[in-house]
Amino acid sequence: MTFYINARQTDSVCKISGSLRQCILHYRNNWSELVFLCIGTDRVTGDCLGPFVGQKLSSYSGTVFSVYGTLFQPVHALNLTDIYQHIQTHHPNALIIAIDASLGEKKHLGYVTIANGALHPGAAIHKQLPSVGHIHITGIVNVSGVLEQLTLQTTRLSTVIFLADKIVQGILESIPLSKTDFKQIL
Template identity: 45%
Template sequence: MQEPKEWPAAGLNRRRLSGGELEAFFAGIRTRHIHDVVTFLCIGTDRSTGDALGPLVGTKLTELGFGQVIGTLREPCDATNLEQRMAEIPEGRVIIAIDACLGMSDSVGYYLVSGQPLQPAQSVGASLPEVGHYSIAAVVNVKGPKPYWTLQMTSLYKVMQMADEIAGAAASAFG
């Protein structure tokens, strides 16, 4: 994916943010792009607690009135249909990719944000195409030897709390 020409080289590296810092990340995107060109690509499945973060965020964004959202609880965007769902996005859209991930214990509950594409399913060793111009990877649990099991056993409360933080920050920044 080509990055828009107006993106500065600085600030594109991955940063770890708390939920309270997400609004500033979204506000930075808003200053570079009008709301009408932004598409939220919320990746995950409703069949795994930890991996439901993306569809939960997508559903919340839709309920908040965001029109350009791909990946909800009703119509998830997951490993089986990611490329097909990406093809639905019109040319010229700025994509903010959102997905759950596993990480170090001191990063659980934080967000890895970037002005670069996201590599979906990296935590579980799958190979999917990079997506997004901007990305948010929510660290929902600790990475271990059995990533699918870990995602399945992730706290629903934690996932819902993080989905609320992402959707709330987006609504505040773009509202």
């Protein structure tokens, strides 16, 4: 199940929320907690989507879900393997939702993708990193092609922030913030 959502459409938050909920319900009885793994670095504008989402979500985390990867404690190529092992050890029954920036076709710039299955971080810049998560969310921040690292470095911050805001709003609409309501989706 893969969803492509144009974040510029007026109903994009509702579509993000509904799509994420469908993906979560696919795993209905296989988990007891949610973990958001927000991947990227604050040192490259195009790659800070994950940490920006993580930073915003972290103010809501704790009782209902956990967040790894923020602007102050990013999860990136150098520490991804260790943090993912930590999550698997300390959250063995978690449904892991991985979030990252991605590059895509020009017509998909500004789209959010949500899908069941692991995320393959670093693929756009040809890095060999472990696949992570049960569900993944990506924001297409720029166009793929040649010189992907340069493309990520020259991505507009406004695009990243716009997509991050839409993703966070969609997540918060799809995830109950109280333990009582949370048990209804389990």
